[in-house]
Amino acid sequence: MNSTEHDEDVSPQTVDKGKRRAEDPTERTPLLGSGSSSSTLDDPPPNLARRRLFSKLITVFLSTLVISILICVALALLAWSYASPASHVSPDDILKEGLVFEGPDRVDVLNISWSGGLWVNVEARVGFDAGSVIGVNSSPDDGDGLFKDIWKSIGRWGIRRLDRVSVNMSTISLTAGSVVLATVEPTPVEVPLTADPPSDSTWLTHISTPLLIRPTSNISALAHFVREAWRDGSAAVRADVGSVEVRGGALGEESWRSIIHSALSNVQTALRIKIPPIPGIPHTSPVPSLSELVTLQSFNVYSASESLNLAACATIPNPAPPSFDLTSPSLPFVISFPTPAGDAVSIASVSTAPFTLTHPNITLSISGSVLPLPGSSPNSSSPSDILSAFLTRYLSGESNPILVSTPHIPGLTVDLTFPAPSPRPRILRNVTIHDMAIRPRGSTFTASGTVYARVVLPHGMDVGLHVARVLPDVLVFDGEVPDDAVFLPTPVSYRDRTGDPPPPPFPDPLPKGAFGHIRPEDWLISQTKIVDAPLEVLPGRQKEFRNFVSKVIFGSEPAVAGILGFGSVAVDIFGLPLPGGGGEMELHGLPFRGRVLVGKKGLLGFQGAVKHTETELKRLMERFLRRGRGRKGGVVADDRCSRR
Structure with a gap:
């Protein structure tokens, strides 16, 4: 019976394998079947698998998007x-x-x-x-x-x-x-x-x-x-x-x-x-001018073949801190001289060498040349006269105002002072008169002789010069010129080429020992003799004049006559570009002092008086003095002067 049942169970599987419906599971049905049949039974349908995959992708995307938005919002909030x-x-x-x-x-x-x-x-x-x-x-x-x-x-x-x-x-x-x-x-x-x-x-x-x-x-x-x-x-x-x-x-x-x-x-x-302070100038004082800050260390003028060149070295305080550096290229400037009419005449064009800041002062090397001077106009001073006045003041030891401008800043003009040389230069030296002769001429006296002088330019002026004309203005002393004697020129003493100047003012009081005054009426060509120049006995100095003549006549040695005065000199400056191609400048008021030896031969006309007694000689001198009394009690000469 058992075998029958077994056959019944097995035979259908053998005959109908894969062709009949699966039986319902019983309590004898195995929980796990063969591999192929299990896989076939558990796999979902294709559509269901796709739906599940799509759902997962949507979930990941939405999650990522939300997270990204949250991150972006967070970053935006953080950035905000x-x-x-x-x-x-x-x-x-x-x-x-x-x-x-x-x-x-x-x-x-x-x-x-x-x-x-x-x-x-x-x-x-x-x-x-x-x-x-x-x-x-x-x-x-x-x-x-x-x-x-x-x-x-x-x-x-x-x-x-x-x-x-x-x-x-x-x-x-x-x-x-x-x-x-x-x-x-x-x-x-x-x-x-x-x-x-x-x-x-x-x-x-x-x-x-x-x-x-x-x-x-x-x-x-x-x-x-x-x-x-x-x-x-x-x-x-x-x-x-x-x-x-x-x-x-x-x-x-x-x-x-x-x-x-x-x-x-x-x-x-x-x-x-x-604003950094400038050493020695506090902010409580007025703003310093450039003239107070700029120091001219050296100044040179030298003649070239066709120009008059300039070179200078100046310093200016450096207020910048030591940590600050500056370099500058060459800077051009124009130097001008003010005129009495209120305008300016351009005199020189200069430029600085490239420079850097140094402490405590900035050093500027300056070079340039004198510009061709324009011709004079009817309503303004002659440029040559303005330059002559500048040189006269400089050589007389006086400072000069100048104007400085630069083409880089149109309209800017700075007032500066060109300093005077120190010490005051002595231009005319070793002044003397050789073969001086004094002779009476009517009621007046005249003097003749050859004037010798050595022209010495200040340090730094290396220019070629030719002295063409001179005009001396001299006080004559009985003996050496005292050390404290002063006879300085004034503008009224300068020779005006358009007319005769008024009489020059004498020092008040007159220096001790001065008795005479000599000044030719016109310029004298250099390297010539003074012939019959007027000799004016100074007011109240007749006694000194008599004493000097007595020394000459009765002395065994020539008498010493001191001379003190100032002169005007017309010079040709090589390279100076004046209008017309000339280079002549007139320099006025150049002071000098010297000495003259006058012997008996120098008192022409008085030689016959030697055989008379001293009383007779004095009487003869008084007669000349009385006959020649002129302005201010002095003896006036006849103003005759010849040149050769």
Whole structure:
């Protein structure tokens, strides 16, 4: 029976394998069938599998999108948390709290153009405390919480990643009050960023940038600004910038940093620049003139083949700190002399050699040449007369006013003083009269002789000279000229070529021992003798004259006659470009003193008086003096002078 049942169970499987419906499971049905039949039974349908895969992908996508949105929102909020404080900071606060500038340490003048302005290259140290502006600097004393510290750390990390920004500004106007003192054309510059800088300046970065500066042509406004700045000890100016563009990264960099961009307009900030003191001149005193600051160390004039050249060395105090350097190219200047009419005559063109700053004084080497002098006009002084007056004052030991201008700043003229040489030069030396003779001529006296003098130019004047004419004005003394005797010229004493000058004023009181005055009525050609020049006995000095004549007549040796006076000299200066090709200058008021030996042969006309007694001689002298009394009680000569 069992076998029958077994056959019944097995035979269907053998006959109907794979062709009949699966039987319902019984309690004898195995839990795990064969591999192939199990796989066939458990695999889901294809559509169901695709639906399950699509559902999973949708879930991942939506989850990623939500997470990305949350991250973006978080990043945006984080960025806004940094940008919001920065957006509320005014440009003035940015300049005062964020931007740190030290210097300039060096300024190199690249080019100077009358129309283009002044190109300079400025080197300085600069940095931007971005952490302070957006408030992420570390401050352990503030007691920030954990999240605040994390927020600040991320901000500082972002600043370090950004590293620097590029700044491009429009024209900068520097204004004092309502007057624009200068405009500055900046070039784009990189400004490094720093988060949490140290307390010292070691974090600042060295930069070098060119600038174009155009100063105002309002010279009076500049002068007023300088006076006020000197009085206050500082210069207060306002800087106005039309637009400022800030972009992340270095100049020309194309990266994620360049996405960060900001633009400012109508930026204004106040600047106060301290004026350094000048040694010896406090700010409480008036602003010093350039004449007080410029010291002429040396001055040379020398003749060339067709020009008269100049060379000088001058110094000026350097108020800049030792850390500041400046280099300048050659600077041109024009030297002019003021005229009595109020205008000026250009005399010389000079230029400085390229120079740098030195301490305590800046040394300037100057060279140039005398300009061709224009011809005279009916309503103005002759340029040659103006130059003659300058040289006369200089050689007489007096200073001269000069005007200095530069083509780089039209309209700017600086008044300076050309200092006198020290000590006062002695141009005419070893002055004497050889073979001097004094003779009576009617009621007057005349003098003759040959004047010898040595012309010695001051140190530094190495010019070729030819003395063409002379005009002496002499006091004659009985004996040597006293050391304290003075006979200085005055303008009225100069010979006026348009007419006879008035009588020259004598010293009051007259020097001790002076008894005579000699002055020819006209110029004398050099290297000639004075023949019958008028000899005027000074007022009240008849006694001294008699004593001198007595020494000559009765003395065994020639009598010493001192001479004191001044002379005018007409000289040809080689290389001086005067109108018409000549180079003759008239130099007036050149002082001199000397001595003359007068023997018995020098008293022509008195020789016959030797055989008379002294009383008779005195009576003869008195007769000449009484007959010749003229103006002011003196003896007036007949003003006759011949030349050969």
